[in-house]
Amino acid sequence: MDNFTWWRDGVIYQIYPRSFADGNQDGIGDLPGITDHLDYLADLGVNAIWLSPFYPTPDKDFGYDISDYCNVDPRFGTLADFDRLVEEAHKRDIHVIADLVLNHTSDQHSWFLESRSSRDNPRADWYIWQDKIPNNWQAVFGGPAWTFVPERGQYYYHMFLPEQPDVNWRNPEVRKAILDVVRFWLERGVDGFRLDVFNVYFKDDQFRSNPSAWGIRPFDRQKHIYDTDRPELVPLLKELRALLDSYPERYAVGETFISTPEKIIQYSGEDRLHAAFNFEFTHTTFNPTRLLARILDWERVDREHNIWPTYVLSNHDVPRPASRHGFGEDDARVKVMMALLLTQRGTPFLYYGEELGMRDISLKRDEILDPPGKLYWPFYKGRDGCRSPMQWNAEANAGFSTVKPWLPVHPNYVQRNVEAQRADPKSVFNLTRALLHLRKEYTALRRGAFLPVDSASQDHLSYLRRSEGETLLVTLNFKNRPTRVNLPSDLHGGTWLVLFSTHRAEPDLLNGPVLQPYEVCVMRRL
Numbered sequence: 001m002d003n004f005t006w007w008r009d010g011v012i013y014q015i016y017p018r019s020f021a022d023g024n025q026d027g028i029g030d031l032p033g034i035t036d037h038l039d040y041l042a043d044l045g046v047n048a049i050w051l052s053p054f055y056p057t058p059d060k061d062f063g064y065d066i067s068d069y070c071n072v073d074p075r076f077g078t079l080a081d082f083d084r085l086v087e088e089a090h091k092r093d094i095h096v097i098a099d100l101v102l103n104h105t106s107d108q109h110s111w112f113l114e115s116r117s118s119r120d121n122p123r124a125d126w127y128i129w130q131d132k133i134p135n136n137w138q139a140v141f142g143g144p145a146w147t148f149v150p151e152r153g154q155y156y157y158h159m160f161l162p163e164q165p166d167v168n169w170r171n172p173e174v175r176k177a178i179l180d181v182v183r184f185w186l187e188r189g190v191d192g193f194r195l196d197v198f199n200v201y202f203k204d205d206q207f208r209s210n211p212s213a214w215g216i217r218p219f220d221r222q223k224h225i226y227d228t229d230r231p232e233l234v235p236l237l238k239e240l241r242a243l244l245d246s247y248p249e250r251y252a253v254g255e256t257f258i259s260t261p262e263k264i265i266q267y268s269g270e271d272r273l274h275a276a277f278n279f280e281f282t283h284t285t286f287n288p289t290r291l292l293a294r295i296l297d298w299e300r301v302d303r304e305h306n307i308w309p310t311y312v313l314s315n316h317d318v319p320r321p322a323s324r325h326g327f328g329e330d331d332a333r334v335k336v337m338m339a340l341l342l343t344q345r346g347t348p349f350l351y352y353g354e355e356l357g358m359r360d361i362s363l364k365r366d367e368i369l370d371p372p373g374k375l376y377w378p379f380y381k382g383r384d385g386c387r388s389p390m391q392w393n394a395e396a397n398a399g400f401s402t403v404k405p406w407l408p409v410h411p412n413y414v415q416r417n418v419e420a421q422r423a424d425p426k427s428v429f430n431l432t433r434a435l436l437h438l439r440k441e442y443t444a445l446r447r448g449a450f451l452p453v454d455s456a457s458q459d460h461l462s463y464l465r466r467s468e469g470e471t472l473l474v475t476l477n478f479k480n481r482p483t484r485v486n487l488p489s490d491l492h493g494g495t496w497l498v499l500f501s502t503h504r505a506e507p508d509l510l511n512g513p514v515l516q517p518y519e520v521c522v523m524r525r526l
């Protein structure tokens with residue numbers, strides 16, 4: 001493959017470590033568990049894994065509250081386990097992306113324990129302290145964003161939980177300490193980073209109050225112009241990029257908080273982040289017209305700003321696509337969405353279990369662990385639903401662990417698991433695997449132009465992926481009825497080969513194929 005760039009041409013698979021595989025049978029997934037399943041991931045065909053936080057944490061936000069940036073939580077393993085995971089992943093040509101949460105630490109991090117102890121300790125200015133609450137800023141997970149500490153007689157700022165104090169990025173010592181953290185993981189062989197809420201690192205230097213807006217949660221009733229997206233950010237991103245570029249082929253993808261195309265344009269590019277998430281597919285409805293419009297937005301962003309698109313259907317913060325689009329246990333619509341994701345021009349991100357069409361678990365109120373779920377129940381039930389253990393086989397606890405897992409396994413695991421889906425040629429797993437392998441085989445799928453066909457259709461979404469010497473046609477029927485794809489006349493006739501289909505073995509392309517209900521088909525013009 002000509003100049004294959006892993007993060008641009010490849011597919012990235014997100015692992016939520018505590019839910020993937022339990023290596024030591026204590027009910028919590030861990031790094032050795034992941035290492036044990038690298039052959040599974042290599043066979044599936046992914047090029048990189050992104051690990052949600054595995055650092056020491058008091059677990060107020062399940063790892064997104066880090067108490068030591070340069071270590072592994074004993075529940076997840078040791079630094080030696082991490083080194084082994086990286087080594088074994090690299091042997092299989094799988095790159096490793098670490099999740100860095102650099103906007104805030106845990107309140108149990110030694111930096112904060114010191115900072116909160118007095119007004120004149122060496123780290124007094126490592127967090128954001130104020131004598132009085134200076135503004136109306138709210139915390140994302142509920143309540144005001146300022147919490148009082150009697151030892152200092154002052155308030156500190158936290159955009160999320162009070163147990164997640166925001167660090168003071170304006171302090172040069174903090175900046176240096178954090179860039180040293182990045183270097184620490186680069187030196188350990190990490191290939192890239194996912195940066196948690198990177199665009200909120202800096203807050204307004206004058207602490208101005210946000211203007212109001214319409215919304216449900218108090219946090220949403222403000223326009224976030226002073227607590228997010230401050231101008232000091234871009235120079236920092238440039239410094240970070242220079243650090244990454246001092247190592248070969250390293251990568252950073254940012255989690256844009258309240259993502260918009262404008263923000264992504266501003267924060268990604270040659271001298272800043274490689275990519276910033278576009279979350280459109282996590283909330284667009286199952287509608288070909290709307291999905292096409294979103295894709296064309298990103299095609300434009302790339303054309304005009306040379307920013308390689310990214311696509312994701314889900315992550316550890318949102319309901320799974322199979323729960324959003326599937327009917328009961330039926331996977332027809334789930335396969336359409338998976339095929340859409342994997343045939344885009346841009347880097348697709350998969351979330352563990354998506355390749356099985358895993359559904360969200362539903363929990364009773366007293367089973368909920370996620371802090372915003374506890375707070376806003378029953379209006380919002382939190383994010384535990386999409387974090388249930390990976391379903392490996394039909395044995396006890398889905399083969400995830402021999403003991404009771406930290407979150408319940410979805411009861412559908414008896415039928416819906418890796419082993420069963422491997423054996424079923426029509427499964428979501430085999431569709432995912434087949435498309436991942438096609439993506440490796442065809443340059444047109446990775447880099448080829450995206451050219452919509454019959455784009456006024458309300459029923460199907462069809463497009464060519466075309467590169468020099470390769471023309472592929474992707475057709476996705478979004479309806480539970482047959483529909484015809486009207487091909488432009490220059491595509492009539494010719495010889496076509498079906499590379500993948502949920503329904504057919506032979507092409508039927510006289511004037512355009514008639515698609516079966518929810519059919520997914522990828523053909524190649526010979």
Ligand code: TEU
Nearest residue numbers: 061064101140160196197257316317372
């Ligand atoms: O998420 C940012 C974030 O606040 C939302 O995605 C959030 O999960 C949603 O609004 C629910 O209310 C990142 C992480 O992905 C998330 O898991 C962390 O909880 C959060 O930052 C704080 O680190």
Ligand code: CA
Nearest residue numbers: 024026028030
């Ligand atoms: Ca374990």
